[in-house]
Amino acid sequence: MIDGHGDDVFRYGGNVKVNFSTNIHQGVDHSGLMRHLASCPRLLSNYPEPEPVSVEKKLSETIGIPVDDIIVTNGATEAIYLIARKMQGSRSAVVVPTFREYQDACAMYAHTVRFIPECEVLNGAFVDLKPNLAWLCNPNNPTGRVFNREVLLNIIDTCSETLFVVDQAYADYSVGDVLEVSDVLSRKNVIMLQSLTKQFAVPGLRIGYAVAPSEIISGLRIMRMPWSVNSFAIEASHYLLEHRKDYSIDRYQLHEEALGMSKALRRLGIECQDTDCNFILCRLPEGNASQLKEWLMHRYGLLIRDASNFETLDHAYFRVAAQDHESNELLIKCIEEWMSL
Amino acid sequence: MIDGHGDDVFRYGGNVKVNFSTNIHQGVDHSGLMRHLASCPRLLSNYPEPEPVSVEKKLSETIGIPVDDIIVTNGATEAIYLIARKMQGSRSAVVVPTFREYQDACAMYAHTVRFIPECEVLNGAFVDLKPNLAWLCNPNNPTGRVFNREVLLNIIDTCSETLFVVDQAYADYSVGDVLEVSDVLSRKNVIMLQSLTKQFAVPGLRIGYAVAPSEIISGLRIMRMPWSVNSFAIEASHYLLEHRKDYSIDRYQLHEEALGMSKALRRLGIECQDTDCNFILCRLPEGNASQLKEWLMHRYGLLIRDASNFETLDHAYFRVAAQDHESNELLIKCIEEWMSL
Numbered sequence: 001m002i003d004g005h006g007d008d009v010f011r012y013g014g015n016v017k018v019n020f021s022t023n024i025h026q027g028v029d030h031s032g033l034m035r036h037l038a039s040c041p042r043l044l045s046n047y048p049e050p051e052p053v054s055v056e057k058k059l060s061e062t063i064g065i066p067v068d069d070i071i072v073t074n075g076a077t078e079a080i081y082l083i084a085r086k087m088q089g090s091r092s093a094v095v096v097p098t099f100r101e102y103q104d105a106c107a108m109y110a111h112t113v114r115f116i117p118e119c120e121v122l123n124g125a126f127v128d129l130k131p132n133l134a135w136l137c138n139p140n141n142p143t144g145r146v147f148n149r150e151v152l153l154n155i156i157d158t159c160s161e162t163l164f165v166v167d168q169a170y171a172d173y174s175v176g177d178v179l180e181v182s183d184v185l186s187r188k189n190v191i192m193l194q195s196l197t198k199q200f201a202v203p204g205l206r207i208g209y210a211v212a213p214s215e216i217i218s219g220l221r222i223m224r225m226p227w228s229v230n231s232f233a234i235e236a237s238h239y240l241l242e243h244r245k246d247y248s249i250d251r252y253q254l255h256e257e258a259l260g261m262s263k264a265l266r267r268l269g270i271e272c273q274d275t276d277c278n279f280i281l282c283r284l285p286e287g288n289a290s291q292l293k294e295w296l297m298h299r300y301g302l303l304i305r306d307a308s309n310f311e312t313l314d315h316a317y318f319r320v321a322a323q324d325h326e327s328n329e330l331l332i333k334c335i336e337e338w339m340s341l
Numbered sequence: 342m343i344d345g346h347g348d349d350v351f352r353y354g355g356n357v358k359v360n361f362s363t364n365i366h367q368g369v370d371h372s373g374l375m376r377h378l379a380s381c382p383r384l385l386s387n388y389p390e391p392e393p394v395s396v397e398k399k400l401s402e403t404i405g406i407p408v409d410d411i412i413v414t415n416g417a418t419e420a421i422y423l424i425a426r427k428m429q430g431s432r433s434a435v436v437v438p439t440f441r442e443y444q445d446a447c448a449m450y451a452h453t454v455r456f457i458p459e460c461e462v463l464n465g466a467f468v469d470l471k472p473n474l475a476w477l478c479n480p481n482n483p484t485g486r487v488f489n490r491e492v493l494l495n496i497i498d499t500c501s502e503t504l505f506v507v508d509q510a511y512a513d514y515s516v517g518d519v520l521e522v523s524d525v526l527s528r529k530n531v532i533m534l535q536s537l538t539k540q541f542a543v544p545g546l547r548i549g550y551a552v553a554p555s556e557i558i559s560g561l562r563i564m565r566m567p568w569s570v571n572s573f574a575i576e577a578s579h580y581l582l583e584h585r586k587d588y589s590i591d592r593y594q595l596h597e598e599a600l601g602m603s604k605a606l607r608r609l610g611i612e613c614q615d616t617d618c619n620f621i622l623c624r625l626p627e628g629n630a631s632q633l634k635e636w637l638m639h640r641y642g643l644l645i646r647d648a649s650n651f652e653t654l655d656h657a658y659f660r661v662a663a664q665d666h667e668s669n670e671l672l673i674k675c676i677e678e679w680m681s682l
Contacts, residue, residue, distance in 0.1 A: 005391060019387075022387075030382055030386060037379070038379035042545070044543045045365075045367065045545065046351070046544060049351050074568075074569060077566055078569075101567070202385045203389075204383070204384045205571055205572070205573070225418055228415060228419075230573065232545070233571060236385075
């Protein structure tokens, strides 16, 4: 999907004052990383590695897994498209509502796609359907829900003929128990997606990775075009992994903020789904999320995510991610103002 | 192809003193661009545009063509893979020796590939073969040869059932007459590839584009994954196009240098092909290019391109690109030393 993603700050020039539309925490100081990048003129004047093998090596050492079990990609998005291509023509199941790219990548490679509502995953929907490929976002975007780890592993083991793609891009924002790398590497039918984008709050760079048994990873590597990850993304990955202790996101504090926002929004009559993360899926009692979005943006420079284009959601849905307390309070006040117009 | 490209500076830590292995001019001052990038923290903290439409718009204005006739990609390489995919299963012809990615992209998408020697292009090889898709690099890498424009256009018009991909990434380094944008847009069977990488000497960024009639471009856009071009590449493109007058490459002076180098190398008994560019394809009278490369690198920090892995070339071929006069003289002296060992 090209239009309709969140974090569409680029549409509004310099007019966004607070960006609630992205699930990625906005309060990270990147000045050290930027100084480091600016000190490396070769990032402009030399080709990057054709494959980002130096990042794969460093990540594998950081995580403590063999380098053959990891592939670094141009954002997790490239991994999604590589997997869809590898499994061209599959019967795929996508747990919805969710990130749109699973479905789009499947459509591009002639999959037959069935949607499974999030609430039915733990009720055996996969067991009945027996898809070749299953896409789950965990925690899920836009709901913030984390699937119970034991139950999810049990489903994965029961459906041994299904390849599960578990996108854990938002794991660092979650207070729930997501899958461990060891859960993935001890099985033959799971690929875990991850994203430095989210972990270090650097979505502009496009750097993600997939972890899976080496037989799966080698099949993806063969299809990756050379130089898909540019020099800035490669250099930044090294810097971020070396300085990762400086980048800890306080997921508990952000989750607390999100719970506080949910409470305040519910008081206004807005439905809020229970979340395990920093972001909340909300539904207006009346009116359109797109109108609320435009009003908040043009009146106050506050950007939210119109969530009406997620599969199974309607015009009334929007998504917000907790920022600092003061900004969150401002948002609630402004939404209240809009509702009283 | 993952291994075996030129500009493999990343292999040698900081030990490369002069890089003759890339065709891209190394004498460009990027300090203004780097300062500009470092002044934009949002390049890290916000998503890029899902499609680099702002760059497409600016490029179309700069070139003076409709925006629908241009697609900006993650290096020209992404355009090559998109075209190969769009034409999946084609009978393709690749003019060789040449850049390896045409052949690799064709292999990835189940094309039947026939190689046409560069010297046979103007002799009607395409007319006999009638491929669905023809790949030409113009000027060609590694030979530096530019095809006669009138004759090439005549071939394109004669083979009206063949789609020609003419990669003009090195056009700004050429003293020959390459195709004009109007040559491409007045026909239905040509795609021209171009690269900001080469034009502005920024290969680390990965930014290229294709120009073709809108019917072709729209077919490629549909297959491009979102966010394939990252924020640094997008921002740099805007800066470079705005400051393009500061980035003029003196192709005539570089070509003069290349001719001087050819003369000196021939005096040593090395075969040098006639070039229209800044780079030269050379063949040792005896010994291996790979040995010469390693010796030059480890003894003097001079990096050349072992060209033995180009289709139809053998172990004796290497490629060098002219740098400043003093460095070029040093290289000749060092090659002479190696030959006398």
